[in-house]
Amino acid sequence: MDLAKIRGELDSRLPGHSLPQGLYNDPAVFAFDLEAIYAQSWLMAGFTCEVSEPGAYTSIKVGPWPILIVRGRDGVIRGFHNSCRHRGAVLCKEGQGKSPRIVCPYHKWTYNLDGSLMSAARMPDDFDKSDHGLRPVRTEVVAGVIYICLADNPPAFEQFRAEMTEVLAPHDLENAKVAYSEVLLEKANWKLVLENGRECYHCQASHPELSKTFPVGSGAYFDYNGAEFARIFDERMVELALPSGPIGEDWWQAVRFPLNPGMLSMTMDGQPASKVLMCKPGGGDIGSLRWALEPHSFAHATGEMLFFFSAMPLTPRETLVTAKWLVHKDAVAGVDYDPATINEPWHSTNIQDRDLAENNQDGVDSRGYVPGPYSPEAEILVLRFVDWYCNKASAYIDGKLGTKGRLHAA
Structure with a gap:
């Protein structure tokens, strides 16, 4: 991997502009991104309700790397590399399961739930x-x-833990369940998938279903330009003692914002998707709490539901998108919510975004591609993401290169 060459690509980027072509399609850059970005960042891996009992596990992949998350007999949730210490076989296939111990399917090496x-x-x-x-x-x-x-040596986590605990605790996710999930293969580089997910510049024209409830016309970072309904919403959140932010650091941000007037949730008709609330203050009329982590995820928590989006890189031009919809564990399918429709409008939005990202990749691959300027008003979160990527990538390279630009000895 030629780090000096990648550093040259990073340094050639114009401030406020999209990335040079090679950073979106070069296989060497893709391999670099896995190690410098995904392997060095905090990632949103799932929910405690998915491993609710001792022995419950979830198996996921971060790029090519299999990861196992297990709840131990002591109730503690632990993560492990999903690779047997004998000859490296994957211990548990992707998905959820439950077992009193972890048994390698190859030669039956057996591990306790604490990894020993x-x-x-x-x-x-x-x-x-x-x-x-x-x-x-x-x-x-x-x-x-x-x-x-x-x-x-992971990035510092203390501020994230403290501030996100305060804003998210009222949503009672410990008592949630996954009502629906889906996986999409998007034939686009992970950065293009994330850029698309970090702005709503395109939403009014491309997401008619979502636009009914989501404030697609808001500027900057959910700026409503002094709109009366937004002022009233902010005052109500103070009265309900629901923290709203905005809060964050360079690698994450969170804010509670109002939906379009008269809308209670991001559903097809703006009404709650489930009769059982997850966040009870205000009768569930609390807008949406959005939080996002660089490099891969965002989530929206409304009064009765949570929507989660995650993008994991597969190849230079392929990204695996996972989406989950959570409701309260006491909500009964077919009674309190409709399992056939709870995924809308986000399902349609995901399909539309897939098509946009794939079209974007085709255009970026053009011989005529030239990085263009972001809108500082409509694409502020895209600019934030791309700046974060460039800074984190440059810092990784700085840590690997010697004073004369040569790699430190391994």
């Missing part, structure tokens, strides 16, 4: 099981949400 090796048949007498436990992944839980980081 329990048994390994036919190994010599001097074999030390304590040296062969599963390799841990840094794992944090905040208000019912699971976060992981694959780095040896």
